[in-house]
Amino acid sequence: MSDYAMPGKSKRLLWFVWACWKSNLLGAMEFRLSFLLMAGTMLINDVVWIIFWGLYFRRFPVVNGWELQDVMMLWAVSAGGVGLMSTLFGNSSRIAGLVVSGQLDVYLSQPKPVLLHVLISRMSISAIGDVAFSLLVYGFYGDRSLIGLAKFGLALALATLIFIFFTVVVNCLAFWLGGTDGLSAQLFNALVTFTTYPTGIFRGAGKLLLFTVVPAGFISYLPIGLLRDADPLFMLGVVGVVGVLTVGGIWLFYTGLKRYTSGNMMGLRR
């Protein structure tokens, strides 16, 4: 009987995920000053955008129905989603590089689900600044009632899942096309960039793009379609996209894995 067929496997898996996250954080905290600098500079980076939007909305209070509070919550959801992805599943955006350089071998040789193990084995320290920023913005501009908190938590969870599995999908191209890390990074950057602007400013082909090829619209419309007034049709679309991306991402990864060729690089995971 394999380890996973044994009773209590889900509990053991959760312990494994928890242990990975804990050791990643402890590793990051080893260099405390560097940790604080990296997380702090990311926080400042995000604050600069808030200043930009603050100046913008001071001059133009409403843009196509979007107000300052909506854009602030857009940043809270977007920065929080990408921050949670990079903090807890920090290898998402590095899969293409791992595939091309043959560095998946070390994960294949261990008795854990490969994709999950790959995703959680790295933590981006600077992304912790994004998460802190997200919570700060929510604290200042969000609805702090119990329902508001639940809605914000749901928005964060949905945004994080879209970020993770869109990134997995574009990185899996490397299994078929080889060195696509540049292309995957460009697509990921496009998703992140588009999620930080109100959907109300896009029209025609641009808007279509945001709700299809680069599904940024499903994140950037959350402040209106979920946080301000829950729109059932939009929420159905978001859940559908999350489902398609999650199933598609996992399927693409394991299908691609069959084409993976081992490298001769020695690796070690403790």
Place this chain on the structure above:
Amino acid sequence: MNALTKTFKYVYIGRITLRNQLAYVVDFLVRSLFLLLILYIFLQLWRTTYAGEGTATIAGYSFRQLMWYLVVTESMTLACPSLCTKLEEEVKSGDVAIKLVRPIHFIAFHYTEYMSEVAIRFTVNSVLGGMLGLAVLGPPEHAIGFLWLPVVAFAGFTLNFMLGMTIALSAFWVEETRGLEFVYNKFLFTVGGMLMPIELFPEALQHVVRWLPLQGVVYAPAKTAVAFDSVDVPSLLLMQAGWIVVFGLIAAAVYLRGVKKLNVNGG
């Protein structure tokens, strides 16, 4: 004769850097796609804003002027290489020891390298941004301003180098300097006028910003290019020259102090 030989040294350094950079033009083109993405988003944002305002101009800028302003500021910003990354690596790897014993001035060497790299990157960005601008917006309203752009942009890049070098030289003391550069760049984005012209800021902030060196980096060149009739070019160039001298002297002083403190790790 001696001065002429010294000048030639830097000309050759510049030529070598240019050749190195030319080998990566295709790579720059791919990376410049991000410039097009950002310009596309700003195009949508400001088109919606102008439509919402229902006026032909905002703070003296027409929609076309504002978009050409952003083409210039984004092209310039994305053309600047990271000085902190370079100096930090030199200090950490010990390569700085080789640079210091060469018969060339450390800051002048980096300035020549920086400007050569900027020349290629800015050309690529300008061509791409210009093509997008011409296709979507049509030609700029005051083409004469764009004739002055190379001069004012040259001064802007030089000022950015002096400011960046002052920060990067702190690598002689602290090694990790990229965070400081990151914060500096963010100031350049906002109060430096990269994301929107200074005229759109609240009045009180405009007064503060006018006293900062950052306005000489991207705001001055972009404003000259798109609103030539409302700028006094000699005054702008004088302002840029003044800040270049001030930060050139500060960078030289920091270098002289830092080089005495430097502990080289490797080599």
